[in-house]
Every structure is written in C-alpha cells, then in structure tokens.
Amino acid sequence: MKLDSTDQRILRELRNDGRLSNAKLAERVGLSATPCWNRVRALEEAGVIEGYAALLNQKALGLPDTVIIEVKLAKHDERTLERFGEALADLPEVVEAFLVSGEYDYLIKVAVAGTEGYESFLRRKLYRLPGFQDSRSIFALRCLKRSVSVEP
Secondary structure, eight states: OOOOHHHHHHHHHHHHOTTOOHHHHHHHHTOOHHHHHHHHHHHHHTTSSOOOOOOOOTTTTTOOEEEEEEEEESOOSHHHHHHHHHHHHTOTTEEEEEEOSSSSSEEEEEEESHHHHHHHHHHHTGGGSTTEEEEEEEEOSOOSOOOSSOOO
16 A cells, blocks of 8 residues: 555544544544545555554553663574564564564563562563573663554
C-alpha cells in the first residue's frame, strides 16, 4: 500500500494517541468523518495498523528496572530455536525479544524489580529454557526514548 501525506498524518496522530475518536482524528488531519474512517479501515486491512494498545507504566506495576540480555543457545537447529522462542514468549517479564545475528542468538528486554527480581528471573526462568547456554546482561540506567512504532 502506497501511503500519501494524509495517510501519514493519520498514522502520526494515531501513533501519538490511539484513543482518538474518528471525529477528532478527522478534524486533526483535515478530513470529514467518513473519508477518515475509510482511510483508517484501509490502513488496518492493509496491515499498516497492526492494532491498538495501552502503554503501561512498569514502575507503577512494581517492575522499575529494565535489563537487556544477550542469550546464546547451545544448539542452532530449527527445533531448539523454535522451542526456545516459544518458551521465551511465554515469560511475562519479557517485554521484547529478537532473534539476532552475531555472537549471541537473542536480544531480550525484560522488566524486573531490582537485582533480586532479576536474579529470580534468571535462575527460575531464563536458565531453565530449552537450549539455553549462556547470557550477558546490561541494566538500563534511564530510558532516553520510548516509541511503540516507527514514525510514518
């Protein structure tokens, strides 16, 4: 789907506030309600808009610390990668996970409550995942930018 400038304005507005009513969105992008609604539907159907979500404050939820973890697997066959990936996706502490190139196989972002919470996550969960071999961790000191998607 080729995006025109109106589509891009719609996407920027929804990226900033996914709860905008269609009337307010239409007003902000300079359309009447029906054409705006049709464009949003087309963007959803084309998969440009994948969904809508609430952003939760991890500190308010008792998980103030973010840790970035590089994980190395013992083997790299399809079954090991699949089993590890599925098990990883089921862990509630995992905010994001990527299969990556390089020395390590996965890059994982987790939300935990301090070093005790992190140790518990490592020992009771991560180390027990199928295929796990080694990890290296980095505690985030402060978040400088947080976006839920790319800028259109």
